[in-house]
Each structure stands twice: as C-alpha cells, then as structure tokens.
Amino acid sequence: MHQITVHHDFDTSTDVLWDLLSDFAHIERWWPxxxxAVQIERVDLEGEGIGLIRHIYNKGFAAPVSERLDFQDPEALTYKLSIVGQRPAGLTAYQATGHIEALAGGRCRLNYKGEFSTESGQPGEAEAFLRMAYELMFTGLAAATAR
Structure with missing residues (x-):
C-alpha cells in the first residue's frame, strides 16, 4: 500500500467545514x-447514510469516479471514503480518511490521508492523479467556506 498525507488550513470554523464534508451526497456544494481540469457534469447517488455511493461523472471522462462513504463520526470530525467500481489512474484499491481539527482564531485544518494500491505496484500515475484531486478539493472547500 502507498500513502499520501496532506493537510490544508481554512479560515473558517470546524462546524462550517464539517457541514460541507459531512453532506457526502452533495459534493457539488463545494467542488470548484x-x-x-476536472469539472463535475453530474452526480448519481446509490443508497444513503454510511455505504452511500456517489457516482461522480466528470466532463470529458467516460466512466464515473464512484466514492463510497465508509465511516463518519461527527463528534471526532472524521470520515472515511473508498473509491469503488472502475477506478481511475491505475488504482486497484483506495481509501481516504479526513479529519478536521480546530486551530486558534476560529480557523481549522483538514488532515487528509489516502492509502492506495496500483496495478503496476508503482505509485506514479495514481499519486499524481490523487494529489491533483486533493488540491482541487482544498481549492473548492476554501472557496465554499469564504462565501
């Protein structure tokens, strides 16, 4: 398994950021x-609550990226998701954990860890894809929390 650990600081409270991230079915609320690079065309939902899968159809891509909500703890401000079905960028397995922590001055930090394996056994293409997705996530969340 390969791992990427990143974080981003936001000029908003943990409550505001958690409200966006815990609303797993509505990624369009904050995706840039x-x-x-990656624009959402539509999102189809399958199920509800823990186990909900959001099939994210992006412009210019034939297959959706399907993310399943595996865990959510509002007290600990932590969630987990997996990419299921047809995975992009040579991924054979992927799970991410997000955790929000409070910072001084009413700010917060999103700590994000992705664990993944690839067809080739090498992280190259998948890591580049995931790092780009993480940057888009941080950009979108920063813009959404500034509104």
Missing part, C-alpha cells in the same frame, strides 16, 4: 466549478 471554474477549474477546467
């Missing part, structure tokens, strides 16, 4: 709309 003005960055051409």
């Amino acid at each position: 709309k003005d960055i051409p």
